Amino acid sequence: MNINSLRSFKWVSGGLALFILTVLVLLPLLLIFWTSIYPNEQLDIAAPLRTIMSSHDLVEVLLNSIGLGVSVILLTTLFALPLAWIMAKTDLGHHNWLDVVLLIPFMTPPYIGSMGWMLFMQTGGYMEQFLPASSVLTPYFFSYGGMVLIMSLHLFPFLYLLLRNALLQIGGNLEEAASVHGAPFFYRFKRVIIPLLLSSYGLGALLIFVKTIAEFGTPATFGRRIGFYVLTSEIHKYISSWPIDFGKATSLASLLLGVCLVMWYIQTLISSRFSYRLIGGKGTRTKRYKSTGIVGVLSWGYVVLLLLASIGIPYFSIITTSLLKLRGEGVSWSNLTLKHYAELLSPGSQGLEALINSFTLAIVASSIAVILGTWFALTVGKGATFKQKITDLFSLLPNTVPGIVIVVGLILLWNARWMPIPLYNTYWMVVLTYVVLFIPYTVQYVKASYGQIDSSLMQAGQVFGGSKLYVFRRILLPLILPGMVAGWMMTFTISNRELVASLLILPPSMQTSATYIFAQFEQGAVAMGMAMAVISVGVTTILLLVLEYLSPDRKRRQR
Amino acid sequence: MKEITIHRLEKKFGDVHALKAADLKIPAGSFTTLLGPSGCGKTTLLRLIAGLETPDAGEILMDDEFIFSGNKRISRPIHSRNFGMVFQDFALWPHLTVFENVAFGLRASKQKKDLRIRVQQALRSVKLEGLELRFPHQLSGGQQQRVAFARAVVTRPQLVLFDEPLSALDAVLRDEMRLELTSLVRNMGITALYVTHDQTEAMSMSDEVVVMQGGTILQTGSPEEIYQKPNHPFVAHFIGKSNWIVPDKQMLRPEHLRWSQEDASSLPFTGTIRHVSYMGDRYEVILDMENRTTWTAYHDQRLPVGETIQVYASEHQIHHLN
Numbered sequence: 001m002n003i004n005s006l007r008s009f010k011w012v013s014g015g016l017a018l019f020i021l022t023v024l025v026l027l028p029l030l031l032i033f034w035t036s037i038y039p040n041e042q043l044d045i046a047a048p049l050r051t052i053m054s055s056h057d058l059v060e061v062l063l064n065s066i067g068l069g070v071s072v073i074l075l076t077t078l079f080a081l082p083l084a085w086i087m088a089k090t091d092l093g094h095h096n097w098l099d100v101v102l103l104i105p106f107m108t109p110p111y112i113g114s115m116g117w118m119l120f121m122q123t124g125g126y127m128e129q130f131l132p133a134s135s136v137l138t139p140y141f142f143s144y145g146g147m148v149l150i151m152s153l154h155l156f157p158f159l160y161l162l163l164r165n166a167l168l169q170i171g172g173n174l175e176e177a178a179s180v181h182g183a184p185f186f187y188r189f190k191r192v193i194i195p196l197l198l199s200s201y202g203l204g205a206l207l208i209f210v211k212t213i214a215e216f217g218t219p220a221t222f223g224r225r226i227g228f229y230v231l232t233s234e235i236h237k238y239i240s241s242w243p244i245d246f247g248k249a250t251s252l253a254s255l256l257l258g259v260c261l262v263m264w265y266i267q268t269l270i271s272s273r274f275s276y277r278l279i280g281g282k283g284t285r286t287k288r289y290k291s292t293g294i295v296g297v298l299s300w301g302y303v304v305l306l307l308l309a310s311i312g313i314p315y316f317s318i319i320t321t322s323l324l325k326l327r328g329e330g331v332s333w334s335n336l337t338l339k340h341y342a343e344l345l346s347p348g349s350q351g352l353e354a355l356i357n358s359f360t361l362a363i364v365a366s367s368i369a370v371i372l373g374t375w376f377a378l379t380v381g382k383g384a385t386f387k388q389k390i391t392d393l394f395s396l397l398p399n400t401v402p403g404i405v406i407v408v409g410l411i412l413l414w415n416a417r418w419m420p421i422p423l424y425n426t427y428w429m430v431v432l433t434y435v436v437l438f439i440p441y442t443v444q445y446v447k448a449s450y451g452q453i454d455s456s457l458m459q460a461g462q463v464f465g466g467s468k469l470y471v472f473r474r475i476l477l478p479l480i481l482p483g484m485v486a487g488w489m490m491t492f493t494i495s496n497r498e499l500v501a502s503l504l505i506l507p508p509s510m511q512t513s514a515t516y517i518f519a520q521f522e523q524g525a526v527a528m529g530m531a532m533a534v535i536s537v538g539v540t541t542i543l544l545l546v547l548e549y550l551s552p553d554r555k556r557r558q559r
Numbered sequence: 560m561k562e563i564t565i566h567r568l569e570k571k572f573g574d575v576h577a578l579k580a581a582d583l584k585i586p587a588g589s590f591t592t593l594l595g596p597s598g599c600g601k602t603t604l605l606r607l608i609a610g611l612e613t614p615d616a617g618e619i620l621m622d623d624e625f626i627f628s629g630n631k632r633i634s635r636p637i638h639s640r641n642f643g644m645v646f647q648d649f650a651l652w653p654h655l656t657v658f659e660n661v662a663f664g665l666r667a668s669k670q671k672k673d674l675r676i677r678v679q680q681a682l683r684s685v686k687l688e689g690l691e692l693r694f695p696h697q698l699s700g701g702q703q704q705r706v707a708f709a710r711a712v713v714t715r716p717q718l719v720l721f722d723e724p725l726s727a728l729d730a731v732l733r734d735e736m737r738l739e740l741t742s743l744v745r746n747m748g749i750t751a752l753y754v755t756h757d758q759t760e761a762m763s764m765s766d767e768v769v770v771m772q773g774g775t776i777l778q779t780g781s782p783e784e785i786y787q788k789p790n791h792p793f794v795a796h797f798i799g800k801s802n803w804i805v806p807d808k809q810m811l812r813p814e815h816l817r818w819s820q821e822d823a824s825s826l827p828f829t830g831t832i833r834h835v836s837y838m839g840d841r842y843e844v845i846l847d848m849e850n851r852t853t854w855t856a857y858h859d860q861r862l863p864v865g866e867t868i869q870v871y872a873s874e875h876q877i878h879h880l881n
Contacts, residue, residue: 173650176611179637180644181664182714191663195654 017379021394028409036250048251065230069209075152076159084163086299090289105310106157109497111217116314153310159204166200206267214402216500231256253408264400322531340531354516365434366491373442399440425507433505434495442487449483493540560587561622568617577603579774592753594761595771601754610637643711643719649703651695658691664714681709721753802854813855815876825871
């Protein structure tokens, strides 16, 4: 192969990658904007705003979303900050398993977590069975406050990880330097710890906000129950139930998209301007308080309480519900049965079909996503040229943009009258949606692996006589393989649990485990739904925990 | 300025005995260096004195005032010991300007009087005037080092602790900063306790060198004493090159070897030339000796490898370890 043909191969490959990303990711998003500003066959830039402002309900929905975002930031901070301090500053931090356990709430699909809480708190729920007097709490729980609580219990691990890592880094020499140079605890806290923590906190809070307003699971279950509507649930309503109103749906989607992009932009500003490179020297030893006495009791108490609320209650409710013969009979040994599982898994049943659908869809989607994602990641490389940066940006966009917005865009594109490829309402449309939604994971993992490979390794391969293909196969591929495996597992897991895309995209008469759970919970065969939830979440959570445990990042942390 | 005395100070980390009953005196105004390989306990001792770790037993005194005592249950908090410290990775606060980094200690202890002048003075002494408003990440490694130094001395501390401060710099800068640091410390008349694993730093900068190994202080003395009269085989091995006449008992330094018998009292030794390296100012000759040890000698010409040769040394150059 001569130099020219090699260069042109790279050029064609890069161009093709960018083209595919444009069609898959960018076009659907642009189409949302276009549809919202082009109602009634004529251009009207202000149309989305007018659509929203002219309707009292939509303004309220917008304010609901923003208020919810702010409230969840406050409550997650309340959960995460003490926890981060405990894990960074006391010897509870030596318990590495706690970090893995603390990820479970974040890994639990929000709609399933909400269902668990609802089963626990509702009239006749498990709390009332254990403690009849507590029924006075029920109306207080089924309120805006309850929704904020459920969402915060889902999202706090994310903020916790950010804060803890920042605290660990500050806790080394920077804090010691302050105490040697005469600063007592509160002075240190005020002048060194707080300012350094602030940029990490700002980033975390923004991401929590974006994740909250982008979330669909809790609003679709708990929010619907209490009549609290937000952007995502309204978009879903206007697209899936009569009367379908694409004008309103795309206006809300544009708005949601706009807010998320602005937040994302502010976040990159913060991280480039106000965050400090906090790297401990090799001598960094963090001093930890011994968890004995009052410190120990308070710390352990806090952690246990938080785990109980974020994992214990929802999982207890889900598992118990899936095991009860008759829900009215209450929790007792004689009332336990495995028959729901047997029924669910019996050949030819609806449940088994949904489960198989989920697994096969997830396998196909994650395999395609890994191949495409690896290709994109290698095209991006170290992101030196403008084209590479754009490719990077596009391939990570689905992670920045709320899932429901991408799904709306994909519907608009593939269901358009002028679309010649008849993909819509088929099996492959679901695969395509999953691939688009989750491709950023593979891209990020592979890019991270690739970033650690020094180019001299490949050059050495060539010097010692390897052809391009040989070097790729024997050197590059093995080194990025862990990233690819991580990408595959992640895509497999979340495809399996994806609710909103499945609700909107699945062809008629086809079900996945997520839509099955959702439908059963709505229609009353709750035990069957929860049995499905246990199987689906159980399998994928174990997979995610294994992944988290195996990830090289974690091993480095343990050193 | 006060003298620091350490008496039977001990520290364990789990099962690791990091420091075993150490005794040490740091005279006021002196430059004392803790020297040893990594894991020898030198950093632990420094951190115990700073207050960053709590000793298991023993005493630390400033003149005759306890700042730590295991028996009397005294432990003065870190921030009121009035020490300065230069950290290995400098540990400059990234969110504060150079000025505020240096002023930190003054503000923290509420010494508001003449604050601006004192900070400026400290910055002038390290030749950083004009850079007050920069942030640490806008400075070079050498400049960061100077800020860290200015920050450590601005409060006129009783003792300045240096935790391998030059190891983060590259070789050229390190040599430069070594000279500069020494003259700064001398000019200011500071009491300094310096930790390093680099014998060149220890020998060239210090009034007193404390050699440590495995949590124990092996020898304390002036650089000359440590080099010429090591009292422990490890000290002889660790500092400079040693030629052993009787392993671990009698040794000679390479520069004392002669290639001809200058007077009748010189002792002859026989060896085979294994290797010759040209060092620019001389040839370093590695010899396999008859007593199965390896010696180093210096010569001004290239000698043929493989030749058996006689070297001589006079009796009084031989150091007997006790």
